[in-house]
Amino acid sequence: MQIIKDKKITEDHWQFVADDQDIPQAGDITVSMSRWLNDKDALVRRGGRTGIRIRSTDQLEGIAGDLAGMPLVELDIAMFGDGRSFSQAWLLRNRYHYRGEIRAVGNYLIDQIFYLHRTGVDAFQLDESRKPEAALAALNDFSVAYQPSVN
Amino acid sequence: MYQYTQDDQTLIDERVAQFRGQTERFLKGELDADQFRALRLMNGLYIQTHAPMLRVAGPYGLLSSRQLRKLAEIARNYDKGYCHFTTRQNIQYNWPKLEEVPDILAELAEVQMHAIQTSGNCMRNTTTDPLSGVCKDEIEDPRPYCEIIRQWTTLHPEFAFLPRKFKIAVSGALHDRAATQFHDIGLHLVKNDAGEVGFKVFVGGGLGRTPVIGQVIRPFLEKKHLLSYLEAIVRIYNLFGRRDNKYKARIKILVKEEGLDKVAELVEQEWQSNKDSLELSNERIESIKAQFAPPDHETSADLDGSFHKRLQENPAFATWVQQNTVDHRVPGYRAAFISLKAPDAPPGDITDTQLDLVADLADRFSFGEVRSTHRQNLVLTDVKQTDLFTLWQELGAAKLATPNIGTATDIICCPGLDFCSLANAGSIGITREINQALDDLDYLHDLGDIKINISGCMNGCAHQSVGHIGILGVDKKGEEWYQITLGGSSENEAAIGDRLGPAVAKDQITRAIQDILDVYIKQRQEDESFLNTVKRVGITPFKEQVYANH
Ligand code: HEM
Ligand code: SF4
Numbered sequence: 001m002q003i004i005k006d007k008k009i010t011e012d013h014w015q016f017v018a019d020d021q022d023i024p025q026a027g028d029i030t031v032s033m034s035r036w037l038n039d040k041d042a043l044v045r046r047g048g049r050t051g052i053r054i055r056s057t058d059q060l061e062g063i064a065g066d067l068a069g070m071p072l073v074e075l076d077i078a079m080f081g082d083g084r085s086f087s088q089a090w091l092l093r094n095r096y097h098y099r100g101e102i103r104a105v106g107n108y109l110i111d112q113i114f115y116l117h118r119t120g121v122d123a124f125q126l127d128e129s130r131k132p133e134a135a136l137a138a139l140n141d142f143s144v145a146y147q148p149s150v151n
Numbered sequence: 152m153y154q155y156t157q158d159d160q161t162l163i164d165e166r167v168a169q170f171r172g173q174t175e176r177f178l179k180g181e182l183d184a185d186q187f188r189a190l191r192l193m194n195g196l197y198i199q200t201h202a203p204m205l206r207v208a209g210p211y212g213l214l215s216s217r218q219l220r221k222l223a224e225i226a227r228n229y230d231k232g233y234c235h236f237t238t239r240q241n242i243q244y245n246w247p248k249l250e251e252v253p254d255i256l257a258e259l260a261e262v263q264m265h266a267i268q269t270s271g272n273c274m275r276n277t278t279t280d281p282l283s284g285v286c287k288d289e290i291e292d293p294r295p296y297c298e299i300i301r302q303w304t305t306l307h308p309e310f311a312f313l314p315r316k317f318k319i320a321v322s323g324a325l326h327d328r329a330a331t332q333f334h335d336i337g338l339h340l341v342k343n344d345a346g347e348v349g350f351k352v353f354v355g356g357g358l359g360r361t362p363v364i365g366q367v368i369r370p371f372l373e374k375k376h377l378l379s380y381l382e383a384i385v386r387i388y389n390l391f392g393r394r395d396n397k398y399k400a401r402i403k404i405l406v407k408e409e410g411l412d413k414v415a416e417l418v419e420q421e422w423q424s425n426k427d428s429l430e431l432s433n434e435r436i437e438s439i440k441a442q443f444a445p446p447d448h449e450t451s452a453d454l455d456g457s458f459h460k461r462l463q464e465n466p467a468f469a470t471w472v473q474q475n476t477v478d479h480r481v482p483g484y485r486a487a488f489i490s491l492k493a494p495d496a497p498p499g500d501i502t503d504t505q506l507d508l509v510a511d512l513a514d515r516f517s518f519g520e521v522r523s524t525h526r527q528n529l530v531l532t533d534v535k536q537t538d539l540f541t542l543w544q545e546l547g548a549a550k551l552a553t554p555n556i557g558t559a560t561d562i563i564c565c566p567g568l569d570f571c572s573l574a575n576a577g578s579i580g581i582t583r584e585i586n587q588a589l590d591d592l593d594y595l596h597d598l599g600d601i602k603i604n605i606s607g608c609m610n611g612c613a614h615q616s617v618g619h620i621g622i623l624g625v626d627k628k629g630e631e632w633y634q635i636t637l638g639g640s641s642e643n644e645a646a647i648g649d650r651l652g653p654a655v656a657k658d659q660i661t662r663a664i665q666d667i668l669d670v671y672i673k674q675r676q677e678d679e680s681f682l683n684t685v686k687r688v689g690i691t692p693f694k695e696q697v698y699a700n701h
Binding site: 081083087094109111114141145146148 | 158161162165166169173181182186189190272302303305306307308309310311312313314378386389390394424425428429
């Protein structure tokens with residue numbers, strides 16, 4: 001599957017494993033925050049890498065200690081009007097000094113990609129409404145900004 | 152006033168291009184109605200009963216003559232020859248065509264204007280005292296801070312999708328003319344014991360369905376921390392404000408439900424961890440301040456004697472000066488209000504020819520600038536007393552000199568049933584009736600400072616809950632009825648009006664207002680204002696009179 005990562009269209013193989021599905025022994029996966037907190041030990045012992053998918057209602061404090069070395073945090077935007085994910089991205093970068101990939105997934109508009117990128121999101125899941133070229137172009141909607149953020 | 156840099160211009164030009172693309176995608180069906188709604192609202196575009204409505208930002212109410220001429224041109228070419236000034240110092244067009252909105256925005260961008268964040272769940276236009284920089288009770292001119300906040304809020308990437316709209320107002324004077332305590336954040340420039348000027352910060356004020364007076368979250372904030380503190384409040388709001396119910400989503404509800412102490416503690420923690428990264432440097436403050444330096448006032452403007460002669464010779468002129476102009480920091484100058492409350496015109500409306508005239512008058516008499524006010528009038532802030540007579544004559548010829556500023560006919564009124572799909576009752580018609588009933592100028596002036604606010608439904612666009620007399624349209628079995636409140640105020644001693652009693656029928660409302668005014672005349676002691684009389688005697692005497700007759 002294609003995603004945008006670091007401003008490039010990239011092939012991607014990460015899989016999200018829902019809470020009611022079995023954890024595969026190999027392969028790179030993301031799981032919900034609650035599953036991560038419950039099964040952390042088992043998850044790190046498996047073959048592939050494991051990242052976390054965060055909903056906008058999740059509190060980041062719970063995973064603060066796990067972020068060093070975490071390969072991927074997905075911000076799951078359930079509804080494009082829910083702006084909490086933007087603050088979560090900012091907090092991950094500035095407050096928790098997380099350096100791994102932050103990927104925006106779920107229901108958001110290409111018109112939000114510029115803002116998401118500025119707050120620290122560096123990867124974007126694509127879909128029918130977010131085609132690769134349009135999503136790439138949206139990263140450059142504006143060439144100037146008034147206020148500091150992450151980018 | 153603030154002049155755009157190349158970056159400012161680039162930003163609004165790019166915004167126009169972005170919105171043009173979004174409109175095209177919507178018209179092609181690539182964006183659904185909900186998606187486009189969120190995007191168009193961020194550009195001030197509503198879809199109303201009859202047509203789209205476009206709200207253009209008037210940054211802290213300050214406009215140049217060139218900008219006024221552009222507003223006139225747009226009213227002529229894209230609308231029905233008029234526009235409307237709002238209570239938040241913005242400008243609204245009621246009849247633009249959706250397909251033409253990108254062109255309108257492009258025209259606005261030519262004169263450093265835009266409609267960014269005039270609507271939607273984001274940080275809105277920052278408002279202030281229309282007499283900033285010229286009033287005598289000023290601690291410091293708030294406009295440079297408004298501009299700093301304008302820049303910081305514009306396209307803020309983290310706070311574009313807040314739980315609900317977020318409004319900031321700043322006051323720099325002793326007298327609050329910007330309704331700061333009814334904003335999500337209100338800022339007062341204050342001096343501390345050490346003589347330093349900083350901000351007193353209020354949070355959680357708001358009007359609408361649940362009017363709430365803002366509370367002090369920080370009694371003194373150093374200027375250099377202005378943006379970091381605002382950022383901390385807005386981040387806490389973004390993370391913890393309710394999103395499950397749009398009527399409970401404003402920060403006022405967060406403060407109410409969690410308590411001020413809890414919110415203050417969260418903000419404090421957030422602020423402590425980020426305050427150094429967003430510090431405002433002195434140089435930056437000074438460089439913005441330089442853009443608001445006072446114009447070149449003449450030093451001997453007060454020596455002119457013709458003004459006093461005119462005052463004596465012409466009572467109508469004297470009345471206008473008395474009612475529609477106020478003292479200026481510089482002797483020999485006055486600030487002259489332009490009343491957008493002529494008896495037969497919808498409050499706040501202005502035609503294209505009137506706009507062009509105001510632009511010319513601003514150029515001739517007030518250094519090319521004009522301000523819009525919270526009560527939906529305009530003001531030329533720097534007029535020499537010698538020029539007032541000509542100004543008055545020319546304004547009068549254009550029906551812009553009704554001597555009613557601050558009086559019972561200087562009404563704030565929403566569009567109501569005439570234009571608004573949410574309305575329960577008409578408001579413009581009631582305003583007209585009250586005007587007809589109060590057409591005796593001597594009586595009107597004798598009544599003095601009375602603020603009547605009329606909204607057609609509980610959304611409260613015309614701030615009825617903080618009117619000295621508030622009138623709220625309600626629906627009773629399909630008929631238009633009106634609920635009256637007394638004693639509200641959006642100034643320093645902020646208060647929400649008390650309900651007088653059951654709603655009054657449409658054919659009784661003007662009579663009821665006259666009854667209330669009669670009771671005031673009977674009850675007042677010497678020069679006591681309406682508001683003070685209501686405070687002293689309570690609402691009972693008013694209630695008895697109004698319901699005795701009906
Ligand atoms: C037909 C046009 C209009 C419609 C449908 C409309 C609708 C609304 C609604 C639904 C609200 C409530 C929002 C909330 O509580 O958060 C609101 C609030 C408001 N409206 Fe309007 N409005 C209209 C025209 C106007 C006009 C012309 C003005 C300017 C005089 C205005 C000024 C305001 C203000 C200042 C508020 C905010 C009150 C607050 O602080 O909560 N509106 N409007
Ligand atoms: S107060 Fe109600 S009727 Fe008046 S403009 Fe607002 S929403 Fe419409």
